[in-house]
Amino acid sequence: MLDIRNVDTAYGSVPMLRGLELAVRPGELVCLLGPNGAGKTTTFMTICGIVRARRGAVHVMGNDIAKIGTENLAGLGVGVVPEGRRLFPGLSVLENIRLGYDAVSNHGDQFDKQLDRMCELFPRIRERLKQAAGTLSGGEQAMVALARALVGNPKFVVMDEPSLGLSPKLISEYFGITAEIHRRGTTILLIEQNAEMGLKIADRAYVLVKGKVAQEGPAKDLAASRVTAGLYL
Ligand SMILES: Nc1ncnc2c1ncn2[C@@H]1O[C@H](COP(=O)(O)OP(=O)(O)O)[C@@H](O)[C@H]1O
Ligand SMILES: [Mg+2]
Structure with missing residues (x-):
């Protein structure tokens, strides 16, 4: 569904993503965690083809995003929920x-x-x-x-901090719905700062720190890991 391979991005001369490797396989719910400013939204924009990779490649549903363009994502079966909702x-x-x-x-x-x-x-x-x-x-x-x-x-949905600004009760309702959509067969990349909630419903997770993957693995292992706990939970 998604293959990000060795991707660098920069804003002007300031490097952001550095050698990013991330993949989402059919049927998975993958969570991308990381603190503020880690590059999560930059990753979202790179998947959507809005931010261009300076090195490496992003394939969405088997297509190079640099070739297909943002406007064709929906037609490929990709749904997106941008940060801040953008209604x-x-x-x-x-x-x-x-x-x-x-x-x-x-x-x-x-x-x-x-x-x-x-x-x-x-x-x-x-x-x-x-x-x-x-x-x-x-x-x-x-x-x-x-x-x-x-x-x-859509077959694949990418969500950028969808629970931001919601009350704890609504957050738990929102994550419940996300898990239900996944159970019904939709593949999901959930970008989140809320590690505790994200790791509860995800199959696998990545932790992004300063534009690099600092940790990755099964969500259960990350939830139990002291590094994740110390930094993010
Ligand atoms: N359009 C932009 N121009 C310059 N710098 C940007 C731009 N967008 C984001 N940045 C910088 O890139 C870094 C990562 O931002 P972002 O991807 O939004 O992080 P996150 O979503 O993890 O909070 C931040 O330091 C941010 O200030
Ligand atoms: Mg963000």
Whole structure:
């Protein structure tokens, strides 16, 4: 689903990612952990083709992202949840979700069915479909951003700190839904600072520190590891 091999990136002359190696296999839920400024969002942008690799290569669904471009990701079956959600605040909830669907399909005939699936997954969305997205609570906006990523039935979903700013109760609800989506067969790369929650639902995890992988392995091992515990939990 994803293969990041020996990737360097830089902002101007300032190096960011250094020799990054990360892979996500079909069916996995992989968590990318790391403190603020470690390069997690840079990794997300590199996967999306927004930040270019200066060395190495990023393959998404077997395609070199440098060749296919950001605009073709959805069509390849990749859904994304960007940091800060990036909803269109003046558009309705329905219109925001519709954008996720239209990015994948121009037939449009399955939208009602897909929307229904989203409302079943996120019951609170149904009664707010006509409401402007910007007027929703943070938790509701997080659900809409996830629904927008899922409505096109992606095989692979990449999420950048989706639980940021949510209350503990909502965080646990959000991680529960993420685990359920994974159980239903979607492959997930979950980028997170919340190591405790992330490691609970992940199969494998990577810890990114200063643009490099400092640790990787089965989530269970990382949760038990003293290095991870000392640094991040
Ligand atoms: N557009 C940019 N231009 C210059 N520096 C940036 C840019 N985006 C991020 N950075 C820097 O790159 C580093 C990593 O940022 P980021 O990938 O957002 O980290 P994280 O998501 O792990 O908090 C930070 O030091 C940040 O200031
Ligand atoms: Mg970030």
